[in-house]
Amino acid sequence: MSRYTPLPMARTRRALALFGTVALAAACTSTEAPPGSAPATTSSATASASAPATDSPSPSASTQVTIPTSAFVELPAELRKSPRRTTPVEEALPKLCGNEFGTGGRQVTASAAMTVTYQKAGEPSSNVPQGMIHQTIFTFDGDGASGYLGRLRTAVQACPSYDQSGNRVAVKSKALPGVGDEAMLLTLTWPETSLNGERTGGTASSQIAVARVDSAVTVFDDEGWEGTSGNPAILDRVVRDGVRTIDAWQR
Numbered sequence: 059m060s061r062y063t064p065l066p067m068a069r070t071r072r073a074l075a076l077f078g079t080v081a082l083a084a085a086c087t088s089t090e091a092p093p094g095s096a097p098a099t100t101s102s103a104t105a106s107a108s109a110p111a112t113d114s115p116s117p118s119a120s121t122q123v124t125i126p127t128s129a130f131v132e133l134p135a136e137l138r139k140s141p142r143r144t145t146p147v148e149e150a151l152p153k154l155c156g157n158e159f160g161t162g163g164r165q166v167t168a169s170a171a172m173t174v175t176y177q178k179a180g181e182p183s184s185n186v187p188q189g190m191i192h193q194t195i196f197t198f199d200g201d202g203a204s205g206y207l208g209r210l211r212t213a214v215q216a217c218p219s220y221d222q223s224g225n226r227v228a229v230k231s232k233a234l235p236g237v238g239d240e241a242m243l244l245t246l247t248w249p250e251t252s253l254n255g256e257r258t259g260g261t262a263s264s265q266i267a268v269a270r271v272d273s274a275v276t277v278f279d280d281e282g283w284e285g286t287s288g289n290p291a292i293l294d295r296v297v298r299d300g301v302r303t304i305d306a307w308q309r
Contacts, residue, residue: 123168123197129307130172130193131300137292139177139187147171150192152266152279154229154246155217159194159268159277161209165202170195176292189288191296192279195304203270207240210268214244225249234267238301241269251285264288267297271304 132142150171151159162169171194175187198206211231219228227248234241243265250262265288267278278297280288 125168125170125195125197126307127172129195129304130170131174131296131303133174133176133296136179137176139175142172142174145171145173145192147194150194150279151277152192154214154227155220156213158210158213158217161213162196162198162206163202165199165205166196167199168195168197174296176289178289187283189280189282189286189292191288191293192277192281193296193300194277194279196275196277198273198275203273203275204240206275207242207268207270211242214242222248225251234269234297237267237297238269238271238305241267241297241301243267250287262287265290265293267293269297269301271301272308274304274308276300276304 130142132138147169150173153159171192173190173192175190177185177188181188196203196206214229214231217229219226221227225248227246229244229246231242231244234243244267245263245265247261247263250258250260252258262282262285264282265280267280269276269278278293278300280290280293280296282288
């Protein structure tokens with residue numbers, strides 16, 4: 059199934075071009091199954107991601123970093139609509155007022171991204187997915203990871219709202235305690251629209267979570283299916299599971 063075109067808030071959020079090409083082993087890539095089809099088996103191959111040409115590693119970064127597929131979170135079977143799949147970093151990262159999430163700088167040593175598609179537990183397989191969560195992992199040299207979080211907080215504070223496809227999107231952020239070494243949660247809200255673009259009178263929302271685990275940072279971007287609201291409870295579970303997965307990888 060081809061990647062859907064979100065409405066209306068997320069239509070242009072994937073336009074970033076910051077960290078260059080991520081080299082991923084062919085065996086790692088799996089194609090998202092169409093809505094209603096049974097989930098396929100996820101490959102256990104390794105995704106190798108080296109530092110992008112536009113953000114070269116610092117001189118002290120002496121070895122190439124490999125981000126394996128096993129470093130990414132996987133949904134439990136009851137929530138998994140289709141298996142996770144590799145995704146270009148520039149498509150996985152969200153975009154608000156500007157390039158808030160593309161401020162890794164020269165201390166980035168590797169980056170890679172994957173997408174999981176989820177459903178409500180217990181729903182029949184014929185139902186459409188409830189949403190998608192794009193996860194990006196960056197590894198940094200030195201104090202680059204904490205520096206990234208600091209720059210991101212400053213950038214988000216300067217973006218309390220922005221216009222997206224004719225809608226005003228409000229941005230609220232808060233600390234996310236007990237997740238990794240430090241974490242923050244962003245909630246985006248906008249006027250809800252129908253599939254034909256007409257306002258319903260309600261509001262829709264989605265969330266973005268960012269967490270640092272030692273020298274790595276992971277970004278989770280939850281998008282509701284076809285422009286609907288995401289699922290905060292599922293995102294919270296994914297974020298906490300994802301941080302534990304990265305911590306286990308780094309040990």
